[in-house]
Structures are given as structure tokens and as C-alpha cells.
Amino acid sequence: NYWSNALYTSYFLSLYNWFYYCGTVNITSNVPSTRTRSIYINGELHLSNSQSNGFIGYGPITIGALFGSNLFQGGLDEFRIYSRTLTVDEIRQLYQNIYCNNDRLEIYYRFDVIGG
Numbered sequence: 001n002y003w004s005n006a007l008y009t010s011y012f013l014s015l016y017n018w019f020y021y022c023g024t025v026n027i028t029s030n031v032p033s034t035r036t037r038s039i040y041i042n043g044e045l046h047l048s049n050s051q052s053n054g055f056i057g058y059g060p061i062t063i064g065a066l067f068g069s070n071l072f073q074g075g076l077d078e079f080r081i082y083s084r085t086l087t088v089d090e091i092r093q094l095y096q097n098i099y100c101n102n103d104r105l106e107i108y109y110r111f112d113v114i115g116g
Helices: 088-095
Strands: 021-027 035-041 044-051 078-082 105-110
Touching: 021 088, 035 088
Parallel strands: none
Antiparallel strands: 021 035, 035 044, 078 105
């Protein structure tokens, strides 16, 4: 589902399992531009939506919450932001922990360090 500038899914997360989520935004250069947002779960497309306007494309990023509630009760292993849209093959490579082209990788956090 989509609300305003939010992209969210009600995909059921079972306890004690690892899931790979990837969200993408692809903006075409046509006039008017088309913006397509997609969520991939475990390397497969889960949902997608396109609009010719309406997506702001800037502002705070919230992961695992809806309006400050329904907070995610789990852990994160890695978080990445690219300044380009990843291909489906690149998303699958990241899911399978295979080498991925890190061209235009802007932010990368590894959450595997304890205490720091």
C-alpha cells in the first residue's frame, strides 16, 4: 500500500527468520516524469506503484514504523542507499550475498559490530 509519500507492505514476517528487503525508486526523464517505487522481499518483487507526480523524493527515511507506531521489533544487518536504481539482478546478488556493483553507493552501514 501507499500513503502520501510512504511505501509500506503488510508482508508477514515470521519470528526468528532473516528477511532481505530492498526498496527502489526509478524516475524516468520523460516529461512529465514517471516515478516507480518497488519493494523486493528476498530478491523477488513484492509490490510496485508508478505515478507521474506525487512522490516527493526527499525527507526523513523511516524504516519499520508507521506514523511513529507499529515499530519494528527486530534487528538490521546492513543498510545501503545508492544514488541510482539497482537492477533486479543486482538486488538478487545482494540477497544471495554475491558481489554487487557498488557504483554510486552513497551510504553503507554494517550493523554487525557489537558495542560501537
